[in-house]
Amino acid sequence: MSELLARDLAVGYGKTPLISEISLRVRSGEIVAVVGPNGAGKTTLLKTVAGLLEPQGGALFLDSQDFQTVRPSERAKRIAVMTTARAAAEFATCRDVVSVGRYQFTGVMGRLSAADRAAVDGALQTVGAQELSDAEFDKLSDGQKQRVLLARALAQEPGVLILDEPTGFLDVGYKLEFIATLKRLARDKKIGVLMTTHEIELARAAADSAVCVSADRRIDRVGPARDVLTNDYVETLFNIPRGEFGRTYGERSPSRGSEPALSAFSASHSNRPGAKFLMIQGTMSNVGKSLIAAGLCRVFKQDGYRVAPFKSQNMALNSYVTADGLEMGRAQVMQAEAAGIAPSVLMNPILLKPTDDCGSQVIVNGKVVGNMRAKEYFAYKTKLLPDICAAVDKLAAENDIIVIEGAGSPAEINLKANDIVNMGIAKLVDAPVVLVGDVDRGGVFAQLLGTLELLDPDERARVTGLIVNKFRGDKSILDPGLAELERRSGIPVVGVVPYAELNLDDEDSLSERFARVSSAAVNVGVVKFDHIANFTDFDVFEQIPGAAVRYVRRPSELVGLDLLILPGTKNTIADMRRLTETGLESAILKYASAGGPVVGICGGYQILGEEVSDPHGAESGGRARGLGLLPVATEITPEKRRRQVEGTFVESTGILAALRGAAWSGYEIHMGRTRPTDPALAEWTSEGSGYCRGNIYGTYVHGLFDRKEVVSRVVGALAKRKGIELTLDGVADYAAIKEREYDRLAQILRESLDMTAVYKTIGANR
């Protein structure tokens, strides 16, 4: 199972690339044909993709690995090239010829092992040439030779097979036989096939997709072969007089006259078991893409489809941590809720957390990769393409429809190269695009038409519908404008969505993020330890309208927090050291000395103390100084304590005094014992499981806040301190409220959008 992926690849020999901006993908089991006139550079393209020529630019990936880093010896086991160059080996038998394919598998003298011999026989058998094994290669017919050369390539046991004009020498009988063999290989052995061919009819019949290189050396069109290679298009590509191709080869042009991108889409995905795609792009930030995507997720869910949201890259400070401890953007969490499924990092493989004006922390698949300046990231991001593809593929395998959200505007012409969030993704998965404009901010027609104007023709062809969002008032006022918009763009307006106030976690863009952070009544910060554990402890805060949870990694992120939580960690001593190194330690101490409340849970509790020692080496060994905020000391012991517990808040000091006497339930899971070093220290949670002093609280109990009265008292107390009255009735019903809101959103979309057109666009039947 191999996959080859090229993005904005430039190929050629000299200094100026012969063809550039090549984006193509060969999936396992798929046949991709490269067609185009002579001299367009098809062979150069193949050679580059096969690793025989250095790429002149762009990125090339083999199984998600940067092609440049794949060693040639490794490459030869994954990609086989079938060359048509006549062999010079006089007297060589077919078996000899095929055996050469085992080059990378044999030792220094090239002797074949039993496994090698079996592979050679297997390859000969696969192409039906076993009876030719001992025949002299030079004396075979062309058709037989081609079969043996194919066997030689198969002896490499490749995932991807590259062929240059494989049927060139063959008569029609051999041609058909050869193509049948190729199709069988792709189907049964899951081999991805990339080949150049001059046989248009053959490419139409055999290839899953076609990559068309035009005479002026551009990738002119990519899509399902039978849809792209219409007679009309072939005539354009090869500069044949109108109608000539059809007259000579017969009028067999499958989807003549239909919108190429649209039909291309439905065909390519209807014959694959995976999902159908729909991409929502906006004319700018904050046009309401996220909500429309969420609403569509809910509509599709209601209509009985398995649907998942996707956005390749989010830029947001406030992230969500999934059940498996990975960080992702919140918009896709909301959309996942609307889709009725659990959020997963697959839905948002790249998260950028801005650190300052021109730098961000880069999080890939939920894990921190590092900090990068904007420029660095710009260069780095193409390397993330395989991660994006992998994420989309996994989602597509498990769902019927994937709703993809774009970011910002697709028409940022300064950033168009190496785009991985808008049209780049749409092309990658071959998704139709619906473009959303914001009427509330004015100039919606200019937004939509201007955006379309700045798109390349192939990108524009992807846009199958327009949406006017956030409209207030009488829609009939808009109608003349909409008619003109449709006339000028040639793209239908699929709906005008009214402005709606929704009680949802809607936006994730930079500007709104800051707005939201300051407008949330209560901000709870959770220190994102490297070895963070049991973070579901804080989900309960998410359920309260007006409370926001954010994960904190850097000192600056502590600003504006109403409560800081040190969560559990799987490695207390290592994470304590990290706190010191990152400067969070002094920031936390400063925050605490200013009277900010700090709660430590489990490992976080241990860190709040004076010292943590690990004499038995249960975690990383050694001893570490704690933050010294609570006069307790911890000794980590090898045995693990794991139990369900119930109790009360025996005492509660400081800001959280309201907790005193409240009952809690939860569980303990930890290694180690923590004892107060000051006998007068107040017991916080019963049975000595936690202590507090002033605004510093520590406990071993996970899930401490889960009970409604506990969390509402905590949030209430924090809000009160800020002078805000929060209505906390129906706290536990927040999930239900959100459900209602998603349904309302879906209803709004059903009423305002032409859903039949939307379903037609994505190629699904209602």
Added chain:
Amino acid sequence: MKTRTTLIFLLLAAAAGLLAWVNIYAGEVGLSHGRLAHILFARDLSDVESKIVWEIRLPRVVAAAVLGGALALSGYLLQAFFANPIAGPYVLGISSGAKLAVAALMVAASEFGFGVRAYMSVGAAFVGASIATSFVIFAARKVRSMSVLIVCGVMIGYICSAATELLVSFADDANIVNLHNWSLGSFASVSWNDARWFLPLTAVGVAVSALLAKGVEAYLYGEDYAASLGMSVKKFRAALILTSSLLSATVAAFAGPISFVGIAVPHVARRALKSANPRVVIPASFLGGAVFCLFCDLLARRMFAPRELSISTVTAVFGAPIVISMLLGKRRA
């Protein structure tokens, strides 16, 4: 291993053994087989006869066998390099390049009065061979045609020979005879002292060739194909051409230019074995080269005895028809 292959190797080994014996046996000074066996196996060095055997005939036999093998192997590697069965160190002018360099060295030695040591000749031959090879590779880049390449090689050969002739005409009389003999090619003047050089050099060449065998096989199917198998084609080509040059330079330094062995022997070996597999063609070429040169040297020495012919005269008589038949065969194909 196929019976055919086994049989051919047995035949070659037998022929080599027999010819070696005959070469030592035959000569102006007659010996009985018994006497010869005694001299050889008892390492008897007491009298003139045994000195003749040990100091003159035996080194010559060893040289003919080893250098003949080296020459055939050098030709085989060149054929792989140029993907052209008619390539060889002699026709491509590589031997002549080596000859010119060695001739220059000899003339310089007599002019400036220093003695030519074996390593100097090898070094000069290697430099000469490498320069000539570079010319041929340069020409091969420019033209893709086999026959044009051969013509280029022959021209380089002529130029080098002409330059050698020029040097010889300016050389001291005393050196001319020596130089003239050598420049036609001969195993006559080879001593044990020379063997101390050419034996290890040839051994290195053979060992490297054995290691290159796997690559040669892949390379037979084209440069692009070899690269697609993950071979480092640049390094491989460099190793191939350096090894070939080393082998042909070694031969040229000690025996002068010897014609046609490099082309004819690998060709006959391939035909006889009916195989393209370098793992068998390489050893067969080496053994074949040894047998062929032993046979030709025997004729060179004995046919018009006591007059000795140059070795190239004899190899050409047998080798040239083979090459011509190859060219005609190609024409037909």
